Each structure stands twice: as C-alpha cells, then as structure tokens.
Amino acid sequence: MNDLILKEDVLLDCTGLLCPWPIAKTTQAMKTLESGQILKLIATDAGSPPDIAAWSRQTGNELLRSSEEGEKFIFFLRKA
Amino acid sequence: MAKSNPNAPKRLALIASKGTLDWAYPPFILATAAASMGWETGIFFTFYGLTLLKPEVTALVSPLGNPAMPMKMPFGPEAFQNISWNMPNLLTSNAPGFENLATSLMKQTFKNKGVASLEELRDLALELNVRLIGCQMTMDVFGFKKDEFIPQAEIGGAATFLEYAADADVQLFV
Numbered sequence: 001m002n003d004l005i006l007k008e009d010v011l012l013d014c015t016g017l018l019c020p021w022p023i024a025k026t027t028q029a030m031k032t033l034e035s036g037q038i039l040k041l042i043a044t045d046a047g048s049p050p051d052i053a054a055w056s057r058q059t060g061n062e063l064l065r066s067s068e069e070g071e072k073f074i075f076f077l078r079k080a
Numbered sequence: 081m082a083k084s085n086p087n088a089p090k091r092l093a094l095i096a097s098k099g100t101l102d103w104a105y106p107p108f109i110l111a112t113a114a115a116s117m118g119w120e121t122g123i124f125f126t127f128y129g130l131t132l133l134k135p136e137v138t139a140l141v142s143p144l145g146n147p148a149m150p151m152k153m154p155f156g157p158e159a160f161q162n163i164s165w166n167m168p169n170l171l172t173s174n175a176p177g178f179e180n181l182a183t184s185l186m187k188q189t190f191k192n193k194g195v196a197s198l199e200e201l202r203d204l205a206l207e208l209n210v211r212l213i214g215c216q217m218t219m220d221v222f223g224f225k226k227d228e229f230i231p232q233a234e235i236g237g238a239a240t241f242l243e244y245a246a247d248a249d250v251q252l253f254v
Binding site: 023 | 090116117196201
C-alpha cells in the first residue's frame with residue numbers, strides 16, 4: 001500500500017493546529033469531496049495519527065495511508 | 081440501557097457545570113470532536129457552565145480548586161517557556177488581578193500552541209449541529225433570561241437531559 005502513488009483531489013494543511021482542529025477541518029473538507037475522491041491531510045499535532053485513525057473508523061472514510069515526514073504527519077483519506 | 085433506535089448514530093451527552101476558562105475547554109473539545117465523527121452531540125449547561133452560553137465568553141482562569149496548577153509563560157526563550165511555575169494558592173487566591181493575569185497568560189499560550197479559542201470552538205460546535213441546552217433551574221436561581229444567551233441555545237431541565245442521555249453511547253459530567 002505504501003508503495004502506491006496516491007494523488008489527492010483536495011489538500012488540507014493543518015500545520016500548527018492542535019486538537020480538535022485536524023479532525024474538525026477534515027470533516028469540513030470532506031464535505032467538498034465526491035464519494036471516492038481523496039483528501040491529503042498534513043498535520044503536526046502529535047495526537048493526530050491515532051485521532052485520524054479513530055475518525056476514519058467512526059466515519060467510514062477509509063484511511064489509505066498514514067506516514068511521517070520529519071515533523072509532519074501525512075494522511076490520505078478516501079471519502080466513503 | 082438499550083438505545084431506543086439501534087440504528088441511530090452514536091451519541092455523546094455532556095454536562096458542562098464549570099465556567100472557568102480551563103474547565104470550559106473539555107466539553108467543547110469533546111463535543112466538536114464527536115460531532116466531527118458524525119455523532120449526535122449535546123451539551124447541557126448547568127450551574128457555572130451556563131455562562132458559556134452568553135454571546136461573549138468571559139471565562140477566566142481561577143487558581144482556586146487548581147492546587148497543582150502550573151503556569152507557563154507564553155513569551156521568552158523556549159527554555160524559559162518550558163518552566164512550570166507553581167502557583168501557591170495562598171498567594172494567588174489573594175492577589176488582586178491574579179485571575180486576569182492567569183487568564184491572559186493561558187489564552188496567549190493556547191493561541192501560540194494552535195489551540196482554538198472558546199468562541200471558535202462554540203461556533204464550530206454550532207456549525208456541526210451540536211445541541212446546546214441551558215438548564216432552566218439554574219437560570220431561575222441565578223437570574224438569567226433566555227435572551228441573554230446566544231439564539232441557538234435551547235432551554236431544558238433534568239428530564240430533557242436524561243432523556244437525551246438515555247439514548248447516548250457516552251455520557252460525561254465535566
């Protein structure tokens with residue numbers, strides 16, 4: 001999965017924002033996507049990897065990839 | 081207790097009973113997080129929590145009841161900012177202006193760290209259809225009128241909350 005090249009339809013940058021902003025803004029951004037489209041989320045909140053995973057399980061939007069680049073956490077989410 | 085409709089979305093029922101700045105955060109953060117996950121969410125504001133329904137949130141930090149409250153400075157070099165200043169209650173609770181000082185320090189620290197303000201969180205909660213319910217009994221006791229609150233606030237009593245909470249998956253008293 002991690003070898004796949006994922007291309008986002010929408011990019012959301014939550015750099016510098018703490019809980020609950022990353023999931024709240026992800027929720028808002030998801031409303032602008034069509035089913036099957038992909039959101040790329042960038043966050044620096046250290047709580048975001050478990051939070052985004054929980055958000056994905058609760059909302060049914062699939063977390064395609066969760067990775068770390070330096071101090072940033074990168075998530076790819078597919079709208080259900 | 082079984083939910084009356086097993087197919088209903090998850091639900092969070094919160095009681096916000098405290099009106100200080102630090103205690104006002106947990107219910108709003110949990111409510112906006114739950115609503116972001118598609119849960120039905122309601123907050124019942126009672127006693128000192130009721131003031132959080134006023135258009136302008138004037139919540140202050142109080143040293144009383146926070147015996148281990150450390151304080152961090154929102155300015156200066158990082159090493160200085162990382163020092164936890166212990167606030168002895170005997171001094172702080174008697175010092176004039178301490179609450180305003182502690183409040184402005186905490187607000188600035190929150191802002192620097194990227195934490196939402198209470199007003200932002202409440203706006204977000206409303207945008208996400210979180211129900212904000214003011215306690216009628218407390219309003220009568222403390223002399224609040226419905227038109228002193230934001231127009232989205234509903235009014236209800238203990239039965240209103242309990243009926244809502246009976247169908248909730250998570251209930252918390254803050």
